[in-house]
Amino acid sequence: MNQDARERMAELSRGLKTLRSLTPNETYLTVAAIPDGPEVPVSASELNPRRGAWQTGYAHRLRLTDAAVLIVATATAGVLRFGDDASNTVNIGHYTTSYLVLGVVIAALWWVALSVSGTRDHRIVGHGADEYARVAKTTVMAFGAIAIFSLLFKWDASRGYLAIAFPMGLIGLIVSRKMWRNWLGRERTRGRAHSRVLVVGGVRSAKRIAEGFIAGGAGGYRVTGVWVPDRKGTRNEWLDIPTAFIPVMGTQRSLVGALSISEADTVIVTDTEHLGHDGLKDLAWQLEGASIDLMVSPNVFDVAGPRIHVRGVSNMPFIHLERPTYAGAAKFAKSAFDKAFALLFLMSMLPLLLAIAIAVKLDSRGPILYRSERIGVGGKPFFMLKFRSMTDGADRHVDHLSSSNEGAGPLFKMREDPRVTRVGRFLRRYSLDEFPQFINVLRGDMSVVGPRPPLRREVEQYTRPAQRRLLVKQGITGLWQVSGRSDLTWEETVRLDLDYVENWSMMRDLQIIWRTVQAVAKTEGAY
Known part of the structure; x- marks a missing residue:
């Protein structure tokens, strides 16, 4: 990115921050705070917006808590199974080791499995059941892997030890994740720890999504900009929501310009017809290499996840809605x-x-x-x-x-x-x-x-x-x-x-x- 582009991006960002610091009445008097001049051409991958510090910090807290829970679970299992007798050992093939060392090894492998299976992925932590489901699935798989390992290598570890360690570890992981979720929910209700969203599509759909995020503040998303690619206009407008400043941009902005103004790390597409033929595919290509999540909203509200299924037919994705389950x-x-x-x-x-x-x-x-x-x-x-x-x-x-x-x-x-x-x-x-x-x-x-x-x-x-x-x-x-x-x-x-x-x-x-x-x-x- 050349120097002119950097200065232009910095100017756009300063304008947006100025507007967000104002009251709703002051906002409309300072429209010039967001420049309407020509943009310097850059690619989305050059933006690489820094995700909120909360995501990095939250994942780090989960890593530390998971490690502590697993170490405590394996150590407690040893105490409950063998008491204070530290002389108990386990044979693994031709090797002999103590249950203390074995517990550390199990905890380490278990911790790595939680990392590999994406249980700390920012897209699932903090809401929904996917986080808990992944933790439970990873624990079951780890237990199964150790069971297979013990058969193959003639490992004579105590079944009672394992029967205590894994359930205790799973309960500890679920409880600790719940506690961190409660903390994260409190942070989000205070206006912190949110992902910034640029909505691409119609104004009406964008307003519905923005209001939904505001009503469910603990969900972790906040709309900070709307881009309607085929909306004619030369100046920025605002979404009609009194409690939030959300600029609505049209043809006067490119995707990169809209991302810069909204400081978004997530893009949600609501009405694909505004993008034109193959527009969604082109949008995905533009976001390649950028640290920006891309989601598509089907404009279906008040429908629970279990009723929604994605089907691929002739290389085209379709959302299948199951019949209501009141029967x-x-x-x-x-x-x-x-x-x-x-x-x-x-x-x-x-x-x-x-x-x-x-x-x-x-x-x-x-x-x-x-x-x-x-x-x-x-x-x-x-x-x-x-x-x-x-x-x-x-x-x-x-x-x-x-x-x-x-x-x-x-x-x-x-x-x-x-x-x-x-x-x-x-x-x-x-x-x-x-x-x-x-x-x-x-x-x-x-x-x-x-x-x-x-x-x-x-x-x-x-x-x-x-x-x-x-x-x-x-x-x-x-x-x-x-x-x-x-x-x-x-x-x-x-x-x-x-x-x-x-x-x-x-x-x-x-x-x-x-x-x-x-x-x-x-x-x-x-x-």
């Missing part, structure tokens, strides 16, 4: 899990349930349980059970309190509802009033996980998309419960419930149950 939510496995879980829960919580029942009865007049008509799967009504948390006959006062409604859409909610009793306020804070719904699960009216059970008046106001919430059994908890509870807007509640209906899986149910425990403990959005 699978009625399968025997889910029904059996629901009933077993509900029965176990009710039996284990029986003393607490009795204590709550006595407290409700002593606190105010009226029945212990509150029966509320709800609309279930297929529009069939049922009576949902809860511990009574309001004064008897509270439903008759809803119309009088309608002016104080703080709920979203057809939902009725009040933070300081005068009908709530003293005991009821405590029960609601920790969701203890919901416990009798496990009886509904045993009856088959509800599921442990599912969309929020709606009232008849709410269903009467449903739009066509919202009607799809009734395709599966309603749940005691769901995505709405672990994503904000009563603090969500109506639109967000519907979107989350539809996401669950369309992308149900048994593993997802287990994840939601675990997240529910955490959400209830925080008591956020409960009133």
Whole structure:
């Protein structure tokens, strides 16, 4: 890259940093901070943007933590298997060594395997299940390799030692990765540790992606520029997002210029027609040799990964979307899990349930349980059970309190509802009033996980998309419960419930149950 090109790139970068340091109102007064003059021709490979220091530092932390976990696992296995007897040795063919040395060798080979299999790749760490899956797969393969090695070379290592070392190591690796993910998530919510993204395609698609990244700040991506290759114009424009400065560039910028302004280390292509015939292939060629990731967005939102499959037909890639899995939510496995879980829960919580029942009865007049008509799967009504948390006959006062409604859409909610009793306020804070719904699960009216059970008046106001919430059994908890509870807007509640209906899986149910425990403990959005 010649000196003129370097100076031009530096000028573009300084202009962008100046704009990002301004408030939204100041931004529009300083458009000249990004130069609109001609660019000096360079190739993308000459840019080689330095990836965020967080990626290098994060990978280094994982390497150190992995090494510590594996050494501790192998050493602990030796202590648990042989106690403090350091004289135990193992024969490997004609060689004899101690279990201490063997543990160090196993830990080193295991650590190398984790590196080779890409468990610390910046494209998978911090989100999704791929990182955990690779760690587990690598551990199983390492164990298998050692088993084969022991057979081939007549290695008489203790099976008990290995049976302790590998499970302990795997658990330690998963726990340590989870801890680092939590740290990384906190960093990202503070605006740090993000990959910078240049979106190539239409403005509308770019806005949807940018808003999605902002809403899911812990995902690790932030849109810093949009390039529409066939968009006519001589000056830079801005994406219509009040909370972020994102320049929109057109024909006045080349790919290299757009990458320089956005300081991007990742390119996401949304609408390939803007690139023209063979445009995506040409774009990939331009990025060859550059430290820039290239991704293609299919413009399919709220569809979980298991439903997406890439197929190659006649040298052309196609994304195959599996049918929604809401039919699978009625399968025997889910029904059996629901009933077993509900029965176990009710039996284990029986003393607490009795204590709550006595407290409700002593606190105010009226029945212990509150029966509320709800609309279930297929529009069939049922009576949902809860511990009574309001004064008897509270439903008759809803119309009088309608002016104080703080709920979203057809939902009725009040933070300081005068009908709530003293005991009821405590029960609601920790969701203890919901416990009798496990009886509904045993009856088959509800599921442990599912969309929020709606009232008849709410269903009467449903739009066509919202009607799809009734395709599966309603749940005691769901995505709405672990994503904000009563603090969500109506639109967000519907979107989350539809996401669950369309992308149900048994593993997802287990994840939601675990997240529910955490959400209830925080008591956020409960009133």
